[in-house]
Structures are given as C-alpha cells and as structure tokens.
Amino acid sequence: MNHLPVSHALAGLAACVLLSAFFSGTETALMSLNRYRLRHRVKNGEAAARLTERLLARPDRLIALILLGNTLVNVTAGSIVTLVTLETWGEEWLAVANGVLTVVLLLFAEVGPKTFGALHPELLALPSAFVYRPLLFITYPLIWLINWFANGMLKLIGAPATARAQHSLSADELRTVVAEAGALIPLRHQEMLVSILDLERITVDDIMVPRNEIAGIDLNDDWDEIETALREAQHTRMPVYEGDLDHIVGVLHMKRVVREMVRGELDRKALVALASRQEPVYVPEGTTLNQQLVAFQGQRRRHAYVVDEYGDVQGLVTLEDILEEIVGEFTTQPSILHKDVHAEADGRLVIAGSATVRSLNRALKWSLPTDGPKTLNGLILEYLETIPETGTSLRLHGLLIEILQIADNTVKTVRVLPAPGLPGVPGAEEATPE
Numbered sequence: 001m002n003h004l005p006v007s008h009a010l011a012g013l014a015a016c017v018l019l020s021a022f023f024s025g026t027e028t029a030l031m032s033l034n035r036y037r038l039r040h041r042v043k044n045g046e047a048a049a050r051l052t053e054r055l056l057a058r059p060d061r062l063i064a065l066i067l068l069g070n071t072l073v074n075v076t077a078g079s080i081v082t083l084v085t086l087e088t089w090g091e092e093w094l095a096v097a098n099g100v101l102t103v104v105l106l107l108f109a110e111v112g113p114k115t116f117g118a119l120h121p122e123l124l125a126l127p128s129a130f131v132y133r134p135l136l137f138i139t140y141p142l143i144w145l146i147n148w149f150a151n152g153m154l155k156l157i158g159a160p161a162t163a164r165a166q167h168s169l170s171a172d173e174l175r176t177v178v179a180e181a182g183a184l185i186p187l188r189h190q191e192m193l194v195s196i197l198d199l200e201r202i203t204v205d206d207i208m209v210p211r212n213e214i215a216g217i218d219l220n221d222d223w224d225e226i227e228t229a230l231r232e233a234q235h236t237r238m239p240v241y242e243g244d245l246d247h248i249v250g251v252l253h254m255k256r257v258v259r260e261m262v263r264g265e266l267d268r269k270a271l272v273a274l275a276s277r278q279e280p281v282y283v284p285e286g287t288t289l290n291q292q293l294v295a296f297q298g299q300r301r302r303h304a305y306v307v308d309e310y311g312d313v314q315g316l317v318t319l320e321d322i323l324e325e326i327v328g329e330f331t332t333q334p335s336i337l338h339k340d341v342h343a344e345a346d347g348r349l350v351i352a353g354s355a356t357v358r359s360l361n362r363a364l365k366w367s368l369p370t371d372g373p374k375t376l377n378g379l380i381l382e383y384l385e386t387i388p389e390t391g392t393s394l395r396l397h398g399l400l401i402e403i404l405q406i407a408d409n410t411v412k413t414v415r416v417l418p419a420p421g422l423p424g425v426p427g428a429e430e431a432t433p434e
Contacts, residue, residue, distance in 0.1 A: 032121040368396075
C-alpha cells in the first residue's frame with residue numbers, strides 16, 4: 001500500500017459505509033411508503049413524489065439497482081479493509097479486521113439506516129428518487145440483464161415474474177383504515193364512513209317497514225273511512241290498493257289529494273286516477289342497500305315495496321331509511337334517540353315491537369343479533385317460540401323485557417330495562433340462548 005496512504009484508504013472505507021447506509025435506509029423507506037399518501041402528493045404536483053411513484057411502478061428494477069449498489073460498496077469496503085490489514089498488521093489480524101467491519105456494517109449500514117427508513121419513510125424515500133432515477137438510466141443494461149436472470153428463475157419455480165403489487169383495499173381493509181385514523185377523522189365522520197361501507201352488506205330486509213306497519217288506502221273501504229284516513233295521513237305518499245297490499249293500484253301523493261279536496265272534486269274515481277299517476281316500484285328481498293340507493297337515484301324515486309319470491313309485498317323501504325343508515329336518525333328533537341323508542345322517567349324504555357334490530361343497536365348501543373329476525377318482535381317470538389301474553393317478562397341478551405301490548409299475533413310494544421346488573425322481574429323467563 002505504498003502507493004495509497006492509509007488515511008485515504010480509511011476515507012474510502014468511510015465513504016463505502018455511508019453509501020451502504022444510504023442504499024439500506026432508502027430501500028426500506030421506499031418499500032415502507034404509504035402508497036395512498038404518495039398518490040395524494042403526486043396529485044398535488046410534487047416532483048419528488050411523481051418521480052418516486054415512477055420508480056415504484058417497477059419495484060423489480062429498483063430493488064435490483066439498490067442491491068447492486070449495496071453489494072458493490074460492501075465488497076469494496078471488504079477489499080479496502082483486507083488491503084489495509086495486510087499492509088499494516090499482517091495476515092494474522094485479517095479475521096479480526098473483517099469481524100470489526102461486519103459489526104460496523106451491521107450497526108451503521110444496516111440496522112440503524114433501515115430502522116430510520118421504516119420510521120421516517122418519506123424523509124428518505126422522496127429525496128432518494130432524484131439519485132436513483134439517473135443511476136437507473138446509467139445502469140439500465142446491467143439492471144435489465146439482472147432482472148432477466150432473476151425473472152427466469154422465478155418462472156422456474158412457478159412464480160409470476162411480471163406480476164405487479166396490488167395496493168387496492170377491500171371493504172374490510174378500508175374499515176380498518178378508517179378505524180385507525182384516530183383524531184385525523186372526527187368520530188362522527190368515521191361512523192358515517194363505516195356506515196357507507198356497510199351498505200354493501202345490509203339488505204332492504206334489514207331496514208324495511210314491515211307489511212303490517214305500512215299505512216295505505218284500501219279502495220274496498222267505505223268512502224267515509226277513506227276520507228278519514230286521508231285527513232289523518234302522516235305521510236306524503238301512501239299506497240292505494242284493493243283488498244290488500246299485494247294488489248296496489250298506485251302510489252298517492254298527498255299534495256295532489258289536498259288540492260282535489262279543497263276543490264271538492266275528490267271521489268273514489270278521482271282517487272284512483274290520482275294514484276294511477278305513479279306506479280309502485282318493487283324490489284326483491286335480499287337487495288343490498290347500495291344497489292337500492294343507485295336504483296332510487298336512477299329511477300328518481302324515494303320508496304319501493306319489498307317482495308318475496310312469490311311476489312307478495314313484505315315491507316316498504318324508503319330513501320330516508322337508507323340515508324338514516326349513513327347519517328343516523330332524522331329527528332327535530334335531539335333528546336329522542338329513535339322514533340320507536342320512548343324513555344320513561346325511571347329510565348326504562350318503551351319500544352315498538354316493529355323497531356328494527358339494526359336501528360336499536362345503532363341508537364342504543366346494544367348488541368342484539370342481526371343475522372336472524374329483523375325486528376324486535378321477531379326476535380322475541382323466535383326465542384319464546386310462542387306468542388306471549390301481555391305482561392310476560394323475559395331476559396333477552398342481557399335485557400329485561402316486559403310485554404306491554406299484543407295485537408294481531410305480534411308484539412306491539414315492550415318495556416325494556418337495558419341497564420346491566422339491575423334485579424330482574426320475579427319469574428322472568430330466560431330467553432338468552434346457550
């Protein structure tokens with residue numbers, strides 16, 4: 001080493017360690033980048049982000065370049081240490097020198113830089129793109145040759161050499177991303193985003209108004225009864241049918257009815273003519289809410305009748321019902337948790353049996369099962385396996401329930417004591433499944 005001073009050799013060794021640290025740290029940083037955050041920065045016009053995205057579009061080339069550079073500098077470092085050791089201390093110190101070099105490379109060129117790159121990927125990855133892009137251009141023939149051999153070996157073991165990394169997220173993965181957003185997204189907005197994702201799993205059966213709860217006009221009733229029903233109507237649209245809901249003539253818009261009533265020209269024939277202006281929309285059971293929302297938008301309608309496989313009407317689903325799944329209950333009184341729930345002074349809740357299980361879970365933070373009956377009435381009847389009498393009490397999934405009203409073989413209203421740990425009603429029937 002007479003031709004090369006030791007100081008110069010050590011300076012070259014230090015440069016090799018720094019270059020090795022650069023390759024190791026930037027490799028980890030580039031592979032740890034959040035692709036969606038990177039894409040956002042690209043849309044904002046950041047040159048470094050755009051260049052980085054181009055590099056990551058072909059990770060095989062980028063990895064080959066990084067490993068080629070890292071291998072060259074590590075081999076160079078080893079050669080320098082070997083020459084310096086042989087010239088200065090002799091062959092017997094060669095193993096010690098290489099051991100020291102291994103520890104130095106491990107700590108300062110591998111573990112430290114890779115850890116920093118994993119913790120601060122954008123800080124290292126984006127600036128490094130300005131280095132790797134020209135290096136890739138200069139070494140492209142060699143990189144292409146390396147990839148050709150590497151891809152050939154991948155084909156031999158049956159791996160798709162031309163496959164691209166997939167960064168699309170499934171609905172469940174998106175839910176996890178939203179849940180982990182923390183303070184970046186307000187809790188209310190997180191709930192709404194998750195509700196939107198849930199639209200593909202919830203069907204119209206889960207939120208529809210049951211058939212027996214649909215208010216309508218039966219043309220077979222006396223005209224006096226029909227007029228009374230029209231005057232007392234609480235909905236802007238009502239179905240007009242003959243005999244039952246399976247024979248709907250049309251959907252009546254109450255605004256038109258009021259005009260005819262004011263003119264004194266409303267009779268049975270005029271009522272049928274008004275209802276016939278708008279035909280009912282039918283939707284099969286099992287239709288997901290996202291499908292129905294798109295259908296409402298395309299048809300410019302706000303409600304549809306859910307039918308079973310035999311064409312019989314099972315319930316009514318409205319645009320408002322779907323929107324409530326996203327944004328929550330619509331009410332002008334903030335103190336009201338749900339339209340079917342009324343709180344008593346002692347903290348007990350009086351609930352309509354027709355209330356859907358999903359809406360109760362959402363409004364009251366309960367955990368009633370949603371994979372069976374869709375309403376509270378159905379849930380009670382399923383567990384009891386009989387139609388209860390008024391005054392019957394039971395425990396259902398930790399809730400103490402008292403039957404207040406039975407009508408038409410259904411549970412109309414119940415009183416619920418949801419608070420855990422409170423004493424139950426003596427003789428209450430246990431309905432919680434084993």
